[in-house]
């Protein structure tokens with residue numbers, strides 16, 4: 001059975017922006033030390049990497065697919081050059097009010113990982129929003145929460161309050177190093 005890291009993109013692999021969309025290269029900054037520590041995770045540990053990201057309104061005139069794709073391709077290629085390979089890249093393009101099952105914290109894009117080939121209890125979500133913690137709950141695993149203090153996603157967790165989600169937080173941190181250290185000692 002394979003263990004996975006379900007990794008968010010914005011705020012996790014790259015820094016989140018104030019307008020929550022990264023469609024231009026001058027808005028692109030990689031998360032500090034992500035290549036070093038995620039690279040060590042990949043080289044020293046045995047996890048399959050899956051990128052899972054909500055991109056609200058992608059494909060609309062406000063957020064054209066072509067602009068997103070150029071930046072996304074650059075991100076993927078840069079990680080590939082660092083030997084960090086994502087087995088799958090899953091992008092939901094809907095808005096929160098549409099309540100689609102494919103949108104995180106929904107698991108609609110991740111149904112295959114509930115199958116017998118995957119070890120979900122020993123897998124992790126890594127993300128910067130409390131909705132990423134809720135995704136971990138919905139998958140039956142735990143989350144490394146890269147909480148930047150902005151409380152992102154708080155309006156989307158419904159009846160799940162911070163206390164009920166505490167059990168699904170492996171570590172709350174701002175540093176990829178802490179994620180590596182936690183995984184390394186398992």
Ligand SMILES: [Mg+2]
Nearest residue numbers: 008010011128
């Ligand atoms: Mg994020």
